[in-house]
Amino acid sequence: MTRASQSSIEPPRWTHAVLRFALPCDSTRETILGDLHEEFAHDLGEVGVWRARARHVSRTTGIMARALFDSAICRGWASTEGADAGRGAASSAANAAAGGSPPMVLRRARAVLGAAGFPLLALLVVVVGVVANTMMFSAAEPRSAGASSAAGIGAVTLLVAFVAVAAIVLCVGPRWRRKRLRGA
Protein backbone atom coordinates (compact mmCIF):
# COMPACT_ATOMS: atom_id res chain seq x y z
CA MET A 1 0.00 0.00 0.00
CA THR A 2 1.44 3.39 -0.94
CA ARG A 3 1.88 6.26 1.45
CA ALA A 4 -0.66 8.35 -0.49
CA SER A 5 -3.36 5.70 -0.28
CA GLN A 6 -2.56 5.16 3.41
CA SER A 7 -3.06 8.83 4.18
CA SER A 8 -6.60 8.63 2.80
CA ILE A 9 -7.54 5.87 5.26
CA GLU A 10 -9.30 7.28 8.28
CA PRO A 11 -9.94 5.67 11.65
CA PRO A 12 -13.55 4.54 12.20
CA ARG A 13 -15.74 7.61 12.67
CA TRP A 14 -17.96 6.07 15.31
CA THR A 15 -14.98 5.93 17.69
CA HIS A 16 -14.70 9.70 17.51
CA ALA A 17 -18.43 10.04 18.15
CA VAL A 18 -18.08 7.79 21.19
CA LEU A 19 -15.18 9.84 22.57
CA ARG A 20 -17.00 13.10 21.92
CA PHE A 21 -19.82 11.68 23.99
CA ALA A 22 -17.63 10.36 26.83
CA LEU A 23 -15.10 13.19 27.24
CA PRO A 24 -15.64 16.78 28.37
CA CYS A 25 -15.72 19.36 25.59
CA ASP A 26 -12.31 21.00 25.98
CA SER A 27 -8.69 20.78 24.84
CA THR A 28 -8.20 17.43 26.60
CA ARG A 29 -10.68 15.83 24.25
CA GLU A 30 -9.20 17.49 21.19
CA THR A 31 -5.71 16.37 22.20
CA ILE A 32 -6.83 12.78 22.77
CA LEU A 33 -8.58 12.70 19.38
CA GLY A 34 -5.40 14.00 17.74
CA ASP A 35 -3.24 11.47 19.58
CA LEU A 36 -5.48 8.61 18.49
CA HIS A 37 -5.43 9.85 14.91
CA GLU A 38 -1.65 10.08 14.96
CA GLU A 39 -1.27 6.61 16.46
CA PHE A 40 -3.65 5.19 13.87
CA ALA A 41 -1.56 6.67 11.07
CA HIS A 42 1.59 5.28 12.72
CA ASP A 43 0.02 1.81 13.06
CA LEU A 44 -1.15 1.84 9.43
CA GLY A 45 2.43 1.87 8.23
CA GLU A 46 3.49 -0.81 10.71
CA VAL A 47 0.73 -3.40 10.91
CA GLY A 48 -1.78 -2.72 8.14
CA VAL A 49 -5.34 -1.46 8.02
CA TRP A 50 -7.23 -4.12 9.95
CA ARG A 51 -4.85 -4.37 12.88
CA ALA A 52 -4.52 -0.59 12.99
CA ARG A 53 -8.31 -0.33 13.18
CA ALA A 54 -8.44 -3.02 15.87
CA ARG A 55 -5.83 -1.18 17.93
CA HIS A 56 -7.66 2.09 17.44
CA VAL A 57 -10.93 0.57 18.65
CA SER A 58 -9.17 -1.03 21.61
CA ARG A 59 -7.57 2.28 22.61
CA THR A 60 -10.84 4.14 22.21
CA THR A 61 -12.69 1.61 24.33
CA GLY A 62 -10.04 1.79 27.03
CA ILE A 63 -10.10 5.58 27.11
CA MET A 64 -13.88 5.71 27.17
CA ALA A 65 -14.16 3.14 29.96
CA ARG A 66 -11.55 4.90 32.06
CA ALA A 67 -13.02 8.36 31.45
CA LEU A 68 -16.50 7.21 32.44
CA PHE A 69 -15.13 5.45 35.53
CA ASP A 70 -13.13 8.53 36.58
CA SER A 71 -16.16 10.71 35.96
CA ALA A 72 -18.31 8.41 38.13
CA ILE A 73 -15.88 8.82 41.03
CA CYS A 74 -15.68 12.60 40.49
CA ARG A 75 -12.25 12.62 38.85
CA GLY A 76 -13.38 13.99 35.50
CA TRP A 77 -10.86 14.79 32.78
CA ALA A 78 -11.96 18.36 32.21
CA SER A 79 -9.11 20.85 31.87
CA THR A 80 -9.15 24.04 33.82
CA GLU A 81 -9.79 27.27 31.92
CA GLY A 82 -6.42 28.63 32.97
CA ALA A 83 -4.63 25.58 31.67
CA ASP A 84 -6.54 25.84 28.41
CA ALA A 85 -5.24 29.35 28.01
CA GLY A 86 -1.73 27.90 28.33
CA ARG A 87 -1.01 28.97 31.86
CA GLY A 88 -0.87 25.41 33.17
CA ALA A 89 -0.10 24.35 36.69
CA ALA A 90 -1.16 27.33 38.78
CA SER A 91 -4.83 26.91 38.06
CA SER A 92 -4.62 23.12 38.06
CA ALA A 93 -3.56 23.23 41.70
CA ALA A 94 -6.66 25.27 42.48
CA ASN A 95 -8.70 22.79 40.50
CA ALA A 96 -7.16 19.95 42.49
CA ALA A 97 -8.22 21.63 45.69
CA ALA A 98 -11.77 22.02 44.40
CA GLY A 99 -11.88 18.53 42.83
CA GLY A 100 -13.78 16.74 45.58
CA SER A 101 -15.67 19.65 47.11
CA PRO A 102 -19.49 19.44 47.28
CA PRO A 103 -20.19 22.31 44.80
CA MET A 104 -18.03 20.57 42.19
CA VAL A 105 -19.80 17.27 42.84
CA LEU A 106 -23.19 18.97 42.46
CA ARG A 107 -22.09 20.70 39.28
CA ARG A 108 -20.92 17.39 37.84
CA ALA A 109 -24.13 15.66 38.86
CA ARG A 110 -26.09 18.41 37.11
CA ALA A 111 -23.91 18.04 34.02
CA VAL A 112 -24.52 14.27 33.99
CA LEU A 113 -28.28 14.75 34.34
CA GLY A 114 -28.27 17.34 31.56
CA ALA A 115 -26.15 15.27 29.18
CA ALA A 116 -27.73 13.57 26.19
CA GLY A 117 -26.55 10.19 27.42
CA PHE A 118 -28.49 10.23 30.68
CA PRO A 119 -32.01 9.79 29.20
CA LEU A 120 -30.60 7.05 26.99
CA LEU A 121 -29.12 5.30 29.99
CA ALA A 122 -32.41 5.61 31.87
CA LEU A 123 -34.29 4.25 28.88
CA LEU A 124 -31.83 1.36 28.61
CA VAL A 125 -32.38 0.48 32.27
CA VAL A 126 -36.16 0.46 31.73
CA VAL A 127 -35.86 -1.70 28.60
CA VAL A 128 -33.54 -4.18 30.31
CA GLY A 129 -35.99 -4.35 33.22
CA VAL A 130 -38.95 -5.01 30.91
CA VAL A 131 -37.06 -7.69 28.96
CA ALA A 132 -35.84 -9.40 32.14
CA ASN A 133 -39.37 -9.38 33.61
CA THR A 134 -40.86 -10.79 30.45
CA MET A 135 -38.30 -13.57 30.29
CA MET A 136 -38.80 -14.44 33.97
CA PHE A 137 -42.57 -14.68 33.66
CA SER A 138 -42.29 -16.60 30.39
CA ALA A 139 -40.09 -19.15 32.14
CA ALA A 140 -42.44 -19.30 35.15
CA GLU A 141 -45.54 -19.97 33.00
CA PRO A 142 -44.57 -22.46 30.31
CA ARG A 143 -48.22 -23.50 29.78
CA SER A 144 -49.21 -20.25 28.13
CA ALA A 145 -46.77 -20.74 25.30
CA GLY A 146 -48.62 -18.47 22.88
CA ALA A 147 -48.76 -15.57 25.30
CA SER A 148 -45.10 -15.93 26.29
CA SER A 149 -43.90 -15.99 22.68
CA ALA A 150 -45.98 -12.88 21.98
CA ALA A 151 -44.43 -11.21 25.01
CA GLY A 152 -40.97 -12.27 23.83
CA ILE A 153 -41.58 -10.75 20.40
CA GLY A 154 -42.80 -7.59 22.12
CA ALA A 155 -39.65 -7.40 24.21
CA VAL A 156 -37.37 -7.90 21.21
CA THR A 157 -39.30 -5.24 19.28
CA LEU A 158 -38.89 -2.86 22.20
CA LEU A 159 -35.16 -3.57 22.33
CA VAL A 160 -34.74 -3.00 18.58
CA ALA A 161 -36.72 0.23 18.83
CA PHE A 162 -34.47 1.39 21.66
CA VAL A 163 -31.30 0.65 19.71
CA ALA A 164 -32.71 2.51 16.68
CA VAL A 165 -33.64 5.55 18.79
CA ALA A 166 -30.23 5.52 20.50
CA ALA A 167 -28.44 5.35 17.13
CA ILE A 168 -30.49 8.26 15.77
CA VAL A 169 -29.87 10.36 18.87
CA LEU A 170 -26.12 9.63 18.83
CA CYS A 171 -25.80 10.39 15.12
CA VAL A 172 -28.14 13.36 14.81
CA GLY A 173 -27.78 14.82 18.32
CA PRO A 174 -24.27 16.29 18.03
CA ARG A 175 -25.01 17.79 14.59
CA TRP A 176 -28.24 19.32 15.84
CA ARG A 177 -26.46 20.75 18.87
CA ARG A 178 -23.69 22.21 16.66
CA LYS A 179 -26.29 23.78 14.38
CA ARG A 180 -28.12 25.25 17.36
CA LEU A 181 -24.89 26.68 18.76
CA ARG A 182 -24.00 28.15 15.37
CA GLY A 183 -27.48 29.68 15.14
CA ALA A 184 -27.11 31.20 18.62
Add this chain to the structure above:
Amino acid sequence: MGRKSVLGEFEQTVMLAILQLGDDAYAPNIARHLDATIDRSVSRGALYSCLNQLERKGLLRWRLDAPTPERAGHARRFYQVSARGVRAVRVVRDSQLLLWRGLEGILGAAK
Protein backbone atom coordinates in the same frame (compact mmCIF):
# COMPACT_ATOMS: atom_id res chain seq x y z
CA MET B 1 11.31 10.54 57.65
CA GLY B 2 7.97 12.29 57.73
CA ARG B 3 7.88 13.00 53.98
CA LYS B 4 4.79 11.37 52.60
CA SER B 5 5.09 10.30 48.97
CA VAL B 6 2.37 11.71 46.70
CA LEU B 7 3.17 9.42 43.79
CA GLY B 8 1.88 5.94 43.03
CA GLU B 9 4.01 3.41 41.17
CA PHE B 10 2.52 4.14 37.75
CA GLU B 11 2.64 7.87 38.39
CA GLN B 12 6.36 7.60 39.18
CA THR B 13 6.93 5.68 35.94
CA VAL B 14 5.08 8.29 33.89
CA MET B 15 6.87 11.19 35.60
CA LEU B 16 10.26 9.60 34.92
CA ALA B 17 9.35 9.00 31.28
CA ILE B 18 8.33 12.66 30.91
CA LEU B 19 11.59 13.78 32.48
CA GLN B 20 13.57 11.53 30.12
CA LEU B 21 11.68 12.68 27.01
CA GLY B 22 12.24 16.35 27.79
CA ASP B 23 10.58 18.62 25.24
CA ASP B 24 9.11 15.70 23.32
CA ALA B 25 6.81 14.36 26.04
CA TYR B 26 3.31 13.91 24.70
CA ALA B 27 1.01 10.95 25.39
CA PRO B 28 1.74 8.60 22.45
CA ASN B 29 5.46 9.25 22.82
CA ILE B 30 5.32 8.52 26.55
CA ALA B 31 3.58 5.21 25.83
CA ARG B 32 6.12 4.31 23.14
CA HIS B 33 9.00 5.26 25.42
CA LEU B 34 7.72 3.03 28.24
CA ASP B 35 7.21 0.20 25.78
CA ALA B 36 10.70 0.56 24.34
CA THR B 37 12.66 1.11 27.56
CA ILE B 38 10.98 -1.08 30.18
CA ASP B 39 8.81 -3.25 27.91
CA ARG B 40 5.64 -2.01 29.56
CA SER B 41 2.60 -1.80 27.37
CA VAL B 42 0.43 1.00 28.69
CA SER B 43 -3.35 1.24 28.33
CA ARG B 44 -4.24 4.64 26.89
CA GLY B 45 -7.09 5.03 29.35
CA ALA B 46 -4.75 4.51 32.29
CA LEU B 47 -2.17 6.87 30.79
CA TYR B 48 -4.57 9.77 30.19
CA SER B 49 -6.14 9.26 33.59
CA CYS B 50 -2.71 9.32 35.21
CA LEU B 51 -1.66 12.45 33.32
CA ASN B 52 -4.89 14.11 34.37
CA GLN B 53 -4.31 13.21 38.02
CA LEU B 54 -0.73 14.46 37.95
CA GLU B 55 -1.90 17.71 36.40
CA ARG B 56 -4.53 18.10 39.10
CA LYS B 57 -1.93 17.53 41.79
CA GLY B 58 0.11 20.33 40.26
CA LEU B 59 3.01 18.00 39.41
CA LEU B 60 2.74 18.48 35.66
CA ARG B 61 2.12 21.43 33.41
CA TRP B 62 1.44 21.36 29.72
CA ARG B 63 1.43 23.46 26.59
CA LEU B 64 -0.34 23.04 23.26
CA ASP B 65 1.37 23.30 19.92
CA ALA B 66 -0.28 24.31 16.65
CA PRO B 67 -2.83 21.89 15.13
CA THR B 68 -1.49 19.89 12.19
CA PRO B 69 -3.21 18.03 9.30
CA GLU B 70 -1.42 14.79 10.32
CA ARG B 71 -3.46 14.91 13.51
CA ALA B 72 -6.70 15.79 11.75
CA GLY B 73 -6.39 19.39 12.85
CA HIS B 74 -5.96 18.62 16.55
CA ALA B 75 -3.21 20.15 18.65
CA ARG B 76 -0.58 18.14 20.48
CA ARG B 77 -0.22 18.54 24.24
CA PHE B 78 3.33 18.48 25.54
CA TYR B 79 3.86 17.75 29.22
CA GLN B 80 6.54 19.08 31.49
CA VAL B 81 7.25 18.21 35.11
CA SER B 82 6.68 21.22 37.36
CA ALA B 83 9.06 22.24 40.16
CA ARG B 84 6.69 20.61 42.61
CA GLY B 85 6.78 17.45 40.49
CA VAL B 86 10.58 17.37 40.52
CA ARG B 87 10.51 17.66 44.31
CA ALA B 88 8.01 14.79 44.53
CA VAL B 89 10.16 12.56 42.32
CA ARG B 90 13.21 13.41 44.40
CA VAL B 91 11.40 12.44 47.61
CA VAL B 92 10.37 9.12 46.09
CA ARG B 93 13.90 8.41 44.85
CA ASP B 94 15.44 9.18 48.25
CA SER B 95 12.97 6.93 50.05
CA GLN B 96 13.45 4.12 47.56
CA LEU B 97 17.24 4.34 47.76
CA LEU B 98 17.05 3.93 51.51
CA LEU B 99 15.05 0.75 51.05
CA TRP B 100 17.28 -0.63 48.28
CA ARG B 101 20.43 -0.12 50.34
CA GLY B 102 22.20 -3.27 51.48
CA LEU B 103 20.20 -5.66 49.29
CA GLU B 104 22.91 -6.35 46.70
CA GLY B 105 23.78 -9.58 48.53
CA ILE B 106 20.28 -10.92 47.90
CA LEU B 107 19.36 -9.31 44.59
CA GLY B 108 22.75 -9.02 42.92
CA ALA B 109 24.15 -5.88 41.30
CA ALA B 110 21.83 -3.68 39.19
CA LYS B 111 22.08 -4.09 35.38
